[in-house]
Amino acid sequence: MTAPTAYDPVRLTGRPDSALSRRLRPVKWILVIPHAVVLALLWVAFLLRSVDRADPEGSPR
Structure with missing residues (x-):
């Protein structure tokens, strides 16, 4: 195994x-x-899906 060598940073x-x-x-x-x-x-789709999933438990799917 070789010892690590120090390099000067590249400057552009x-x-x-x-x-x-x-x-x-x-x-x-x-x-x-x-x-x-x-x-x-995508935001509109996310908001519509979020509202769609927020219906009450008793509603049929």
Whole structure:
């Protein structure tokens, strides 16, 4: 078995491309819209199932 060796941490330097960043902003928002719709539908389904399960014990199923 070998003894563990110490490594210096990796350090990266750079700066974002402002033109690319500007073009990606609308793409990110376009991708958020379908995710928000699906999330809203899942919440509605969860709430409807929760209300459906909250009926009294005596009711027939």
